[in-house]
Amino acid sequence: MTVRAPAKVNLHLGVGPLRPDGYHDVITVLQAVSLFDDLTATALDPTELDPTTLDPTALDGVPPGDQDGVVVTVEVSGEGADPTARGPATTTPDVSIVPTGRDNIAVRAAHLVAEAAGITSERVHLTLAKGIPVAAGMAGGSADAAAALVAFDALWQAGLDRVALAGLAARLGSDVPFPLTGGTALGTGRGEQLTDVLATGEYHWVFALADGGLSTPAVYAEFDKLSEGRLRTGPTPADDVLAALRTGDPAQLGAALVNDLQPAALRLRPALRRVLETGRELGAVGAIVSGSGPTCAFLAAGATESVELAASLAGMGVARAVRRASGPAAGARVLEGPDDADGSGGGP
Numbered sequence: 001m002t003v004r005a006p007a008k009v010n011l012h013l014g015v016g017p018l019r020p021d022g023y024h025d026v027i028t029v030l031q032a033v034s035l036f037d038d039l040t041a042t043a044l045d046p047t048e049l050d051p052t053t054l055d056p057t058a059l060d061g062v063p064p065g066d067q068d069g070v071v072v073t074v075e076v077s078g079e080g081a082d083p084t085a086r087g088p089a090t091t092t093p094d095v096s097i098v099p100t101g102r103d104n105i106a107v108r109a110a111h112l113v114a115e116a117a118g119i120t121s122e123r124v125h126l127t128l129a130k131g132i133p134v135a136a137g138m139a140g141g142s143a144d145a146a147a148a149l150v151a152f153d154a155l156w157q158a159g160l161d162r163v164a165l166a167g168l169a170a171r172l173g174s175d176v177p178f179p180l181t182g183g184t185a186l187g188t189g190r191g192e193q194l195t196d197v198l199a200t201g202e203y204h205w206v207f208a209l210a211d212g213g214l215s216t217p218a219v220y221a222e223f224d225k226l227s228e229g230r231l232r233t234g235p236t237p238a239d240d241v242l243a244a245l246r247t248g249d250p251a252q253l254g255a256a257l258v259n260d261l262q263p264a265a266l267r268l269r270p271a272l273r274r275v276l277e278t279g280r281e282l283g284a285v286g287a288i289v290s291g292s293g294p295t296c297a298f299l300a301a302g303a304t305e306s307v308e309l310a311a312s313l314a315g316m317g318v319a320r321a322v323r324r325a326s327g328p329a330a331g332a333r334v335l336e337g338p339d340d341a342d343g344s345g346g347g348p
């Protein structure tokens with residue numbers, strides 16, 4: 001079974017002061033965009049993990065005590081696939097590499113579904129075909145976690161409803177509930193409490209991907225440093241973005257984009273300033289760091305303009321890669337088969 005889940009961009013990210021629990025209250029407007037991760041879950045015969053025949057790397061990261069119960073192995077391709085995965089261990093942790101053991105967020109999602117469904121012994125192999133850049137502020141891990149919740153709920157016939165899935169999602173991360181639903185939504189609390197917003201129109205985005213990732217906690221910590229000594233009340237409300245979304249006018253939305261984490265991301269990655277300026281000079285109607293960065297998101301006036309903007313940005317050589325996407329995109333859903341590779345659900 002394959003489940004496809006979308007990336008996100010924060011159209012508004014208002015951040016309040018640090019809370020006692022280590023999180024920040026936020027008011028955010030999230031839009032799902034058409035960059036996807038595809039998660040394929042294949043149930044294995046338990047003998048396929050027989051220790052005498054098993055690939056010795058298949059249980060990497062699985063504590064010995066857990067190897068008789070629910071075992072989920074992971075293989076990654078695309079963005080974040082570790083070229084040295086089978087080579088010697090390195091000492092420098094790289095946030096832009098996707099882990100394949102128990103710390104992969106999709107595996108953590110599988111264990112939560114197993115717990116909720118009373119599953120104690122299953123073997124499943126996951127392949128993650130990642131189109132969403134890693135540690136890039138586009139919620140790629142969260143998309144995989146959402147996809148895993150949907151996949152394991154179906155595979156193990158757990159019968160979890162949307163509310164139950166959203167509850168498990170919030171336990172996995174603040175960004176995880178959103179890719180379950182997709183579209184455009186308002187997030188409050190630490191970002192996990194979602195409500196629908198009235199949005200019209202289709203928006204054409206260009207994303208400038210950066211070399212290496214940025215750690216979300218590090219960016220929030222930098223935000224705290226920058227806020228020191230300033231009187232901060234709650235997070236800034238999203239009124240301008242919400243009003244722009246009702247009009248469907250990209251220029252109005254572009255002018256209303258807000259990201260309170262942007263100064264922190266720019267402090268950690270000063271080179272992003274130049275990327276944002278370049279996009280603006282090339283005619284983007286909006287330019288912003290996506291979430292905790294380091295991806296820069298540019299809103300184009302329309303589809304044609306986005307093609308031109310992407311080509312020009314790529315030509316300027318300011319980014320590792322440039323991707324076009326449109327929003328809002330659908331939330332996590334099962335692909336019906338090979339004919340559904342475009343994610344349309346196989347409908348007419």
Ligand SMILES: C[C@](O)(CO)[C@H](O)COP(=O)(O)OP(=O)(O)OC[C@H]1O[C@@H](n2ccc(N)nc2=O)[C@H](O)[C@@H]1O
Nearest residue numbers: 022023024026173174175176190191216217220291292
């Ligand atoms: C930057 C955003 O992507 C914007 O949507 C999110 O706020 C981050 O969401 P996420 O990656 O799912 O983050 P979580 O896994 O929940 O939290 C990771 C860490 O980020 C920081 N964090 C996250 C969310 C939040 N509202 N306040 C925080 O301070 C905390 O240090 C936390 O320990």
Ligand SMILES: Nc1ncnc2c1ncn2[C@@H]1O[C@H](COP(=O)(O)OP(=O)(O)OP(=O)(O)O)[C@@H](O)[C@H]1O
Nearest residue numbers: 095104105134135136137138139140141144175216
């Ligand atoms: N399935 C996964 N895909 C990507 N990263 C994962 C996954 N599982 C665990 N991780 C780890 O999570 C970290 C954050 O990766 P992710 O791609 O979700 O970042 P992000 O897009 O910046 O997150 P967000 O926008 O939600 O703050 C990475 O450093 C990575 O090592």
